[in-house]
Amino acid sequence: MKSLLLIDDDERHSKLLRDYLQRFDIELDCAYDADEGLKLLQSRDYDLLLLDVMLPGRDGFDICREVRKSDSIPIIMLTARGDVIDRVSGLELGADDYIAKPFEPRELVARIQSILRRATANTGGQQQLVFDGITIDQEARTVRVDGDEVELTSMEYELLVLLASNAGKKISRDEILSNLRGIDAAILTRSVDIMISRLRSKLRDPGKPARFIQTIWGRGYLFVGRVAKNA
Incomplete structure (x- = not known):
């Protein structure tokens, strides 16, 4: 229950x-x-x-x-x-x-x-997404940046997995809204921008530039993490 x-x-x-x-x-x-x-x-x-x-x-x-x-x-x-x-x-x-x-x-x-x-839910695909500086354990639903665990909401976690699973590929706002079904499309693209902003702030050190997620102006977002050599 x-x-x-x-x-x-x-x-x-x-x-x-x-x-x-x-x-x-x-x-x-x-x-x-x-x-x-x-x-x-x-x-x-x-x-x-x-x-x-x-x-x-x-x-x-x-x-x-x-x-x-x-x-x-x-x-x-x-x-x-x-x-x-x-x-x-x-x-x-x-x-x-x-x-x-x-x-x-x-x-x-x-x-x-x-x-x-x-x-x-546990994913049926790759259990760990490992990039330089960030590891996403999809079985444990944990995220570590430079070895330190980062607390994410359910929606933030799903957004990160979506982007990281498509590393190097542009993901549009519409695709994000479609995949994160809990969000009503009536609030349009601003909700995506807000979630991206919150996610970026949690994945970077205070005072330092954002890491991992790049904005493609007018088109969407791109996960730019490099696959770790020992992954």
């Missing part, structure tokens, strides 16, 4: 959703404010976080920002506001997906299952 945490101040809706998710073998803990949610998140290892944007006091964006400082748990943002800016803001802070309220519970289940599959 998968274990999820929902932070949402709508108690009635949260309890209904908890009962619904049980049909799909998903256990849902509910917190109704930021402080309660963060305490639960620290006390238990959850498989995924459902995070409402509109919360009293600290909003969902602030919580997402804090969680991402130390945790790579998959995050789905729930928002009653349909603005593209709100959706992109969540992705910029490290959320893996968003869904607009009101939503069909079955659609949320599909999003949850898609992200959990990505987070736990």
Whole structure:
């Protein structure tokens, strides 16, 4: 059984959703404010976080920002506001997906299952992608840069694997959106640029130029890591 945490101040809706998710073998803990949610998140290892944007006091964006400082748990943002800016803001802070309220519970289940599959699936192809300075272990789902493990979100990891698996080949924004199915194409290419920017910042040393991922202006992105000689 998968274990999820929902932070949402709508108690009635949260309890209904908890009962619904049980049909799909998903256990849902509910917190109704930021402080309660963060305490639960620290006390238990959850498989995924459902995070409402509109919360009293600290909003969902602030919580997402804090969680991402130390945790790579998959995050789905729930928002009653349909603005593209709100959706992109969540992705910029490290959320893996968003869904607009009101939503069909079955659609949320599909999003949850898609992200959990990505987070736990082992690849049937090459288990390790080894380049000068970076190693991607697809079985363990870990990334090491110069020997140090780098914490990536599920979406960032999938994006890196997509680019590294096609090293030396230009990958367009449309191809990225098509492969990362959790992202709604309605937010267009800006979401890809945001994810690339976050990924680059995690793969480089502070104050140094970006490594591994090159922008092909107007066309897409290119992974430029060199295959390690001893790989």
